[in-house]
Amino acid sequence: MKKKHHHKxxxxxxxxxxxxxxxxxxxxxxxIVFIVSLTGTLYVFKDEIQNSxxxxxxxxxxxxxxxxxxxxxxxxxxxxxxxxxxxSAVEISLDKDxxxxxxxxxxxxxxxxxxxxxxxxxxxxxxxxxGKILAVYNEKYSFFTILKFIHWSLLLNSEWGKYVVGIxxxxxxxxxxxxxxxWWPKNKKARKGRFWFSWENVKTWKRKNYxxxxxxGFYASFFALLISMTGIYFAYPYVKNAFNFTLxxxxxxxxxxxxxxxxxxxxxxxxxxxxxxxxxxxxxxxSSSFRIPLNGKNKKGKELKNIPVTIYGQxxxxxxxxxxxxxKYSGKLLADKPHQKLSNAEKYANANYDIHTGSYFGLFGKIxxxxxxxxxxxxxxxxxxxxWGKQKKQGKKI
Numbered sequence: 001m002k003k004k005h006h007h008k009x010x011x012x013x014x015x016x017x018x019x020x021x022x023x024x025x026x027x028x029x030x031x032i033v034f035i036v037s038l039t040g041t042l043y044v045f046k047d048e049i050q051n052s053x054x055x056x057x058x059x060x061x062x063x064x065x066x067x068x069x070x071x072x073x074x075x076x077x078x079x080x081x082x083x084x085x086x087x088s089a090v091e092i093s094l095d096k097d098x099x100x101x102x103x104x105x106x107x108x109x110x111x112x113x114x115x116x117x118x119x120x121x122x123x124x125x126x127x128x129x130x131g132k133i134l135a136v137y138n139e140k141y142s143f144f145t146i147l148k149f150i151h152w153s154l155l156l157n158s159e160w161g162k163y164v165v166g167i168x169x170x171x172x173x174x175x176x177x178x179x180x181x182x183w184w185p186k187n188k189k190a191r192k193g194r195f196w197f198s199w200e201n202v203k204t205w206k207r208k209n210y211x212x213x214x215x216x217g218f219y220a221s222f223f224a225l226l227i228s229m230t231g232i233y234f235a236y237p238y239v240k241n242a243f244n245f246t247l248x249x250x251x252x253x254x255x256x257x258x259x260x261x262x263x264x265x266x267x268x269x270x271x272x273x274x275x276x277x278x279x280x281x282x283x284x285x286x287s288s289s290f291r292i293p294l295n296g297k298n299k300k301g302k303e304l305k306n307i308p309v310t311i312y313g314q315x316x317x318x319x320x321x322x323x324x325x326x327x328k329y330s331g332k333l334l335a336d337k338p339h340q341k342l343s344n345a346e347k348y349a350n351a352n353y354d355i356h357t358g359s360y361f362g363l364f365g366k367i368x369x370x371x372x373x374x375x376x377x378x379x380x381x382x383x384x385x386x387x388w389g390k391q392k393k394q395g396k397k398i
Contacts, residue, residue: 043147067129101126308325309323322338
């Protein structure tokens with residue numbers, strides 16, 4: 001009687017090289033993927049946790065009187081804190097029970113790491129009715145800010161540190177594609193065991209670890225691809241250009257026209273900030289909050305020729321953003337750029353951060369992003385254990 005010979009199933013060329021690529025990339029960038037995934041996951045519920053901890057500073061006892069002038073409040077904060085840097089901006093909520101948030105922010109572009117690059121980053125909660133400072137938070141050293149900059153640049157200078165994170169993220173995207181290729185079974189029978197864990201007769205931790213890496217990696221890969229793509233959108237101009245071209249047919253976003261102040265020869269109106277706030281409330285009464293720059297510079301430190309006010313449609317979201325431009329001498333309205341009139345590329349540029357953090361999809365999105373982040377954090381660990389187990393097994397054979 002002839003013995004039956006069991007031949008090993010021939011692995012396809014695509015799966016063979018996908019497996020090698022997955023291994024090489026995993027071993028080379030696994031530690032950075034672990035750090036970036038962990039910090040991103042912990043950052044997801046930043047707003048909810050921070051708002052809960054700062055609840056007392058966020059709300060005021062509203063009296064019958066009107067709020068004090070922004071200029072008066074600005075001077076009170078500057079005198080009391082006596083910082084060597086000027087106040088950068090104020091964020092005002094449309095909810096009259098919410099306190100004003102004044103901020104200090106200055107950067108040193110030559111600093112090689114985060115702590116040298118950021119000179120000051122402070123948030124000051126002020127009772128707008130009494131002028132009392134409710135709380136001062138040194139955001140430069142806060143837990144969530146440190147998490148954000150580890151995630152963004154591993155605490156290196158943000159201009160080039162983003163590439164230290166960006167390159168492994170691009171390689172991680174290739175790994176996620178190989179995950180789908182390696183997971184995909186040849187037939188329906190083989191597919192049944194790929195969707196969930198079959199541990200009834202499994203006793204070894206190695207097999208369970210392999211299944212955790214394989215099954216969870218597959219489910220997370222689709223969401224992780226979206227998170228990774230929105231991440232490299234921040235780091236690489238060519239990725240942003242590709243999105244712009246796809247959405248609006250041009251690689252560049254429409255350039256902001258610098259509106260020269262028509263009242264530049266006038267003596268500056270001391271109530272210019274209050275006039276901008278009053279007009280903003282009037283034009284966007286249902287919005288969440290708005291931000292007014294106070295030091296005549298934008299976030300990048302560039303001199304402003306006017307006062308651009310950013311209006312946020314929903315709390316904790318940046319996607320629905322409107323802009324008003326005021327004359328910096330008279331406070332006269334010069335331009336109104338509502339969210340609805342933006343191009344698709346501009347709307348996406350505003351929404352990318354919210355998509356990246358999951359807030360664009362509400363609480364459900366944040367929970368889903370948090371779970372995806374936990375799985376992505378585990379993948380370098382379970383993957384390394386799979387590789388290490390195979391190395392030990394090969395060593396025993398020798």
